[in-house]
Amino acid sequence: MAASLQDVARMVGVSISTVSRALHRPDMVDAETRKRIDVAVSALGYVPQGVGRALVSRRTRSVGAVVPRIGASAFAQTIEALRQGLGKANYTLLLAQPAINEQADLRPLRTLIERGVDGVVLLGNDCPSAWLDLIAKNGLPVATIWADAGNALPGAIGFDNYIAGQQAAEHLLSLAHREFAFISGHLASNQRARQRYQGLLETIAAGGGRLSRELIVEADYGFADGYEAARHLLSKKLPFSALICGNDYLALGAMAGLREQGLDIPHDISVIGFNDSEFSPFVNPPLTTIRFPSVEIGTIAAETLLAAIDSKKAMPPPQMLPTALVRRSSTGPLQHGRKHG
Amino acid sequence: MAASLQDVARMVGVSISTVSRALHRPDMVDAETRKRIDVAVSALGYVPQGVGRALVSRRTRSVGAVVPRIGASAFAQTIEALRQGLGKANYTLLLAQPAINEQADLRPLRTLIERGVDGVVLLGNDCPSAWLDLIAKNGLPVATIWADAGNALPGAIGFDNYIAGQQAAEHLLSLAHREFAFISGHLASNQRARQRYQGLLETIAAGGGRLSRELIVEADYGFADGYEAARHLLSKKLPFSALICGNDYLALGAMAGLREQGLDIPHDISVIGFNDSEFSPFVNPPLTTIRFPSVEIGTIAAETLLAAIDSKKAMPPPQMLPTALVRRSSTGPLQHGRKHG
Known part of the structure; x- marks a missing residue:
């Protein structure tokens, strides 16, 4: 009730x-x-009258998604696949975004629920329990997508970031690299970033490589952030032949930063990203990356959510999809005559 | 009524x-x-009961935007600026997208209005009159943004694409280029693309340059589309030393296509884009482009719309903002020893 x-x-x-x-x-x-009212509203999962309520007896034929960033981002392909999947069933996707980096911001989710939606998608968030509570109290099915394997609720659709980290490190170790640097997303606030880190850390350690603490930089997931981080890493004058970047946005920016210091990719430094973003095959050199199942996540989320809305049954158990190495030209075998390190 | x-x-x-x-x-x-019902619904501007209606007497504190593409696109920076501007006034931005290339698809707009919004943003559409009618019949203020100067309604915020085209052509002419190729957005369905084309066409003609019909290709605005279009242009075996691309997505893809055929940028072919997308400073070579006022458009749209909602007055006359050449390394002086042409 x-x-x-x-x-x-x-x-x-x-x-x-x-x-x-x-x-x-x-x-x-x-x-x-x-x-005090905010606390009560949150505790009770109250949603204002009028809208959701007025429509309680009929479908709204819309699904609301809360996404961390609406514009250019690693999530773009997922959002597009989700929209297409819902569109086939004549459903409209409504999107809203919290203030950046403020997972405490319940307003976008509340706005969507108030307006009346038949289901909710939470994309790439760590899914604070206040959000899940609000959704549950309004009796809506929810898909938490881009979920990490370690953080998977019913209705979760995602992939194992630990394995993705492992795949990146294994590829570089197989090319004889032993000295690594890492530009990571923010580890404290991002479960996926932590799991990627853990996967590559354990793989590097097991392979006898080195990832010194001084060569780990945390950054926002933008091009400019990758560029700055690469410059910062080079300023330490510590040797590394392989740079792992938390996503392809960081990697593209980092490659620009390395080039500016006269370094050749991959001859002097190999660079790998995560996600296989739309631009990644077209940059120079084309970017080696770990492909995430971005499109599949969106497609499956649409199907699963529509099925739950139709059947009024609970969402299925977590679905974790495979990730894979996409080998392009930004990584190559360790070169002994390289400029750096 | x-x-x-x-x-x-x-x-x-x-x-x-x-x-x-x-x-x-x-x-x-x-x-x-x-x-027949669709025709009547459209003619009458009918919006289902319940939601917009239930809230007629109070603010919803949300604004709905219809955008041509939610994911990675030239509009990303505008959407983010719009969201931030509305967020400062405690407004939530709700986004919806029509089926791709279907301006006839009224559903997303209808869904937003049904849900109850205080104002509407139409972004980067040619604004079919059915859309504007539906908004007017529901008494909502509307900002049409990324509007072209030639297509500007009250509440329009945009820039002059003719001038942008002129700026691109003038830059290349000043570098002594006389043989041009052009990868354009779809001219029939996109007013902005037509105006850019007109601006560069008249400028090239006035400067004594050549843009042969066979070296004009229309494409969707994606990386892969630019790549394919560049390959197609090269297959014609006609000379050109400068390639103008309808946006930076096309330009990045085109550069990959040119490189694959062993051509150096800018030595063999100069490449210019439009928009100054977030990635453009970081690609290799960094992309020369015409900067669009993407962030400013979003910021001004938020301010203007909030003012109209508060005052219940009409939207102000069209505001056209300046565009500017951003010169980077993908364009250079005509080289006589170049490989192509």
């Missing part, structure tokens, strides 16, 4: 109109009361 | 429940009737 405005007012000990004002005209309510 | 379900039923001469079925369970209504 979904919570009502009354339930919220009762929990906080204020009038219904105060709760309503806090939700619609927050500037008219003092910060302390607003905060 | 917004149209009702009854109005639609009366216009078509069927029962209200048939109209309702056609909207929510289209598979249960025969195609002929469905088509």
